[in-house]
Amino acid sequence: MPEVLLADFQVKRLEVLNEKGEADQELLPDLSDAEIWRLYELMLLARIFDERAVALQREGRIGTYPPIRGQEAAQVGSAFALAQKDWLFPSFREMGAHLTLGYPIPQLLLYWGGDERAQKVPPGLNIFPFCVAVGSQIPQAAGAALAARYRKDPVAVITYFGDGATSKGDFHEAMNLAGVFNLPLVFICQNNQWAISIPLKGQTASASLAQKAIAYGFQGVQVDGNDVFAVYRATRQAVEKARSGAGPTFIECLTYRMADHTTADDAGRYRSGEEVAFWAARDPILRLERFLEGRGLWTPQKREEAAAQAAAIVDAGVAAMEASAPPVASELFDEVLATLTPRQAGQRKVR
16 A cells, blocks of 8 residues: 555744834734833833842842843733733743733742742732742643633633753643643743753754644644744734633744843853844844834833833832741741641641
8 A cells, every 4th residue: 555644734933023123014913002012011021120130139139040031022922912810830930921910029039039928829810839840830731721621611721831841741741631632721832942051952853842732733833932922913812712612722932041041050151152142133122112113102212211110110029028027937838738737737836
């Protein structure tokens, strides 16, 4: 018998806004000027928060911190597409998404200062705690999506992770579960092309990470992760698809980590200056500024005003964080166990 083609697959790449700030009008999301400006404010807030957090670590005022510089469009654009009812499962580098959804800045800083009370998510925010163990939040998100499906709850569950997590078994098990049960789950991979010091080519021979979805029976798409409109458009389509019961989507946001992996890292030991300069010229905030300027919505003065407003918000958050009362031993088991064992009850007593 002759060989026959069993199946044929494609992976599409989406870009709406190019490096010059020029947008494809047919693909441009239906956003008002006010909404687009809000995207810009949030990206600027994420950048300024990030810079301040790095400075705080250098001053010894918080602990090790993972910068997000360069990934603002991937985080803000995707989180902006979510509704309050949707669920978010972050890794440890989604401060832009947290800020977009209204997570309190003092709590973000408390967490990176080593205070676990920051993991108590405020009421009204469907955000699970930070997850530092690489990839382990992905099957948790699949579990939440499976629960939503059983309850017939029309929500989308979104989980973030980096390119390094796609080499972990947690990722593949969650992808398989999502495909088999047609879960309302959106996988957001921030492919910043470095898993600490391991480049993407050292992790996979695939032409894209998005194609990994093909093996599990659902759609994978790659977007320009420095294009906030492409990220928003792809995520909005994916969450609407999930809420309608049409299943999961894998979105690969091709972006770049312009800073170190964490403040305990020195990326200069494994990356070239030329590579960093190449991506710095493709800064997602700069790209959006060019677009806004073309629409007559941006000037250097407006940027200064927006940056000053963002800095004031961050400064207030820093002050509130540093004014927080220290934790007490009696709170150790709060939000952990419904019923304490006799031994734990004894440990909880303040002596």
